Amino acid sequence: MTIADPRSTTPVGAPSRSLPPAAVETAPPGTWRGRPVSGWRAWLVTVDHKRIGLMYGTAALAFFVIGGVEALLIRAQLAGPDGRVLSADLYNQMFTMHATSMIFLFAMPMAAAFGNYLVPLQIGARDVAFPRLNAFSFWCFLFGALVTNSSWILGGAADGGWFMYAPNSSVTFSPSHGIDLWAIGLQITGIASLTGAINLIVTVLNMRTKGMTIMRMPTLTWMTMVTQFILLFAIPVITVALFLLTFQRTFGARFFDVEAGADPLLWQHLFWIFGHPEVYILILPAFGIVSEVLPVFSRKPLFGYPFVVLSGAAIGFAGWGVWAHHMFASGVGPVTVAVFSVSSMAIAVPTGVKIVNWTLTMWGGKLSFTTPMLFAAAMIVEFTIGGLSGVTHAVSPSDTQQTDTYYIVAHIHYVLFGGAVLAFFSAFYYWWPKIFGKCLDERLGRWNFWLMIVGMNLTFAPMHIIGLQGQPRRMYVWTEARAGSGVFDLGFWNLVASIGAFVLAAGIAVFFLNVVRTHRRAPRAPRDPWDARTLEWLTESPPAPHNFDVLPEVHHLDEFFHRKYADVGTGSTHDMRRVATADEVIAAEALRPRQPIHLPSPSYWPVLVALMLPVIAFGVIFFVPAAIAGTAGVVICLFGWALEPSVEPTPH
Template identity: 50%
Template sequence: MSVGNWITRVDHKHVGLFYILSALAFFLVGGMEAMALRAQLAMPNLKLLTPDQYNQIFTMHGTTMIFLVVTPVLIGFGIYLVPLMIGASEMVFPRLNALSFWLQLAGGLLLYLSFATGQAPAAGWFSYAPLSEKPFSPGKGSDYWAFALLLISAAMIIAAINLAVTVATARAPGMTMRRVPLFVWMTFVNSLMIVFALPVLDASLVMLLADRLLHARFFDAAHGGSPLLWQHYFWIFGHPQVYIMILPAFGMISEIIPVFSRNAIFGYTSAALSTVAIAFLSYGVWVHHMFAVALGTTFISVFAAASMLIAVPTGVKIFNWAATMLGGSLRLTTSMLFAVAFLLEFTIGGLSGVAFATVPVDWELTDTYFVVAHIHYVLFGGTIFALFAATYYWFPKMTGRMLDEKLGRLHFWLVVIGFNGTFFVHHILGLLGMPRRIYTYGDIPWWGPLNLISTVSAAVLVLGILLFCTNLVVSLQLGAVSGDDPWDAWTLEWAASSPPARNNFAEIPVVRSRRPLWDLKHPDAADWLLEETPVQGGD
């Protein structure tokens, strides 16, 4: 297939797969960067990396994982699955869809081009001013970083508008908003969040570039600017971004747990509404990234209360999933194993999040390894675990073949052991006073052994991920043929062939409830027969 042929593809399934595969490639790059960091920290006073190299690599690791892996892969799954799940033949704007991917990829390549200039960005993924300003970061790295993020942000906004419009206007007859799968709900809410949050990032990037390239003074305190301006802008974007990286994963888990529990989701309405609540609250909590700044206790305590409130809708979700499992009968496929592990790992990440909302604890632990533990429990134990579950679940739909379950189980256990070994000890290191983002440390009691445990476990984690990649490649050729509906699932994508045809459905099943395929397979026990108001849906 020629390159031109690839570039001109607009089928949402191809664009979705482009997103997913490019994110996988960047995931491996970001993982190698993480291993370099872990190697440097394995023991006190190592000199594998210079301070500058270390700072560039951790900046690239964070930026890569957030902007080139987690965010786009979730968008990619949305682009692949949403039209199928709502019974549409295509996204509403297919060519914009393709444009968004190529902009995203261009942003990623531009970011990595900075290495070729010898000056990758080195101010961290949130790139605080004035450290990111010209006098303190004279190289071109921060310029590449800002321009790359502008491209990626444009890609995200385009994709988000497309997804939101598709959900709003392209649903099949009978597919009301009270009947769409929860993954669609959460992708819809997520898309609206992107549309409102990313322009704030753009504004801050433009100010940074104006300072760096045009001698403006937005963040220069000595000339009437303010370094806090960057922090406020960045985190007004940054905290919604945290949820942009988890909500679609919640959606995936909300699809997978019911199917493998053989039970309808417990509390569809509360699962959907709690997503909306999280989205609203996420715009009112940004200052909890700035509790260590002298902002005044009254001001801060308002944001502490808002941050704690987020635990309420999040707790509702955890409860929905646990109750669905408790009322069902589990089938422990690899996909389900990852979903169950997600529940536990994400709970740990959520709880350490509550710890940071209790301000005095934040005053002690912010910017230590306790934060590093928290973000990895949420983003890896949360989103990446959900993505593994999603891959085992939807790979058959995307390729027509099953992923190998034996390799899958080995992959699962290596990842669980490697992940917890790597990151659980980071909680303890934080409590022992280890600041984040230090390229080395002296001979301090317990720091050496704990860091060594972390580094060795990271190697186990890498092994697990390599096994996953092997599984993808091998199963694509040799996996068992899956058929259209290998899991006996209930949502519309399983009514399409595997992989789906160009226009997805030859004929769209009648949608009269949230589980159209269940109704089709069990006409005598169809959900809509039980619903009190089958015409409107209803809960």
């Protein structure tokens, strides 16, 4: 369908929205095959990358809350000796699902949320390369997550730890269907990650606007692309492992059975070949976020942009050579231990490069400590602490003593919570006005920040002490006799960690309060509230379905900044002076010649195909004919998908 509108006549500097473009080749928003679709149905059929990003983010935050509740129950159990909040069996389920929720169901999809929403805007594209595949990716994630969590009401959740080591994951030691649902649910979410990775890689490589060379891409886009390449090769590895586990538990295969001549270490190798690149899948988008936020609030360009992006690529490559440092205590042999010790130390170098670059970006800058900047700066500090404790794990004698103690728990939380989660909160505050048109409240934002920082350090710093004192991981009770005394009193530090967890939860609750308050009361934000630098701000907030009325042309790194400022310095001296406001820049874009805009039509087929996957999952576990019916449903829905036109027919 073609919608014709007069060209915008908005004067330069006017704050109102520009009119729609001259011709948009698509069904009008909220229609499917020419029929009106509104409310929740419009979200079912959407293929708009921005709406899909919002759905990813909303679902991820829901599982963040679920994972947080699981963590609070764990800390309540361990707050004092001989805890009675959870039984041993329920405790095993709780810590397994806590890690699963936070890693697979929050951190990974939250990175996908920012990638989906922002990457097309940052490269000047109208949408992703495969919009319906993008929708399919989200629905696969959601249904896979629901399958994984359905175990809570179907006989008990998975209880073998998120690493699910053999033979503990066998039917002998875990006879319920919790691990079965965990394994098949994660295979479905793996389909989401794999299809999403292909989509974003093709989008970045092929859909950049004119002048957007590879070394003019924003750092978030760069880190997102590197992450997708890691996913492209990591997801098949964990899929193979989960497939073998499913067949062993459901159909009696013996892939990890010592009595059949198999080796349980096969599972560990498969899992950690995925599991350590997984750490960088989680942290590289956070690096991209911090690299976007710091220059804006330091009022200077990112120091050493080429080194930042190339070190990110180096991390993505080197991350494949360190997996066995998770296995130093498993008897893999001295040569293997030596090789992986060296590689684990070496990967700290490109990470250190980024920390130096971020520090020098702030050095000498005109720092503005808004809430996004506070979270970004705190991320550098907390992640560095986690990185330093991580280097001790590269030293095999030290790691042998630390492994399976709470020292490891402290390390991973400083890396993932102090790294990824703090960066995500920085991104929430920074891009909220872009996505919703309103700025989150700064006063509540500071309460959110300080409660989270205090709570995080109260929770995880004591775990270094109790770990080095020998408290094992995955221990559901500790006794007064083991408590110790003085500064090494396990009872005192366990209580401090539990109090810190609830302080941290209070900080996160303030964030949700901020969201509700902003939605109800906050006025509309300016077009450019932060004096931003990158291309996503060269359009309305929130953006129109087609993103840009006219696709921008790029001449610089930080194109939006260079349209607002000119270098009036002489020689090697740089003196950036403002020459235009954001309103003037956006209004000037609206005056450029326009062309018809192609947008894909909404479709029900992605959600229907994805819906068949839980049918197959439950059928494999409970009733095989249902799995056969689900497979037939997938085939039928794929035929419907293939035969559906990508764009609505244009009427005469």
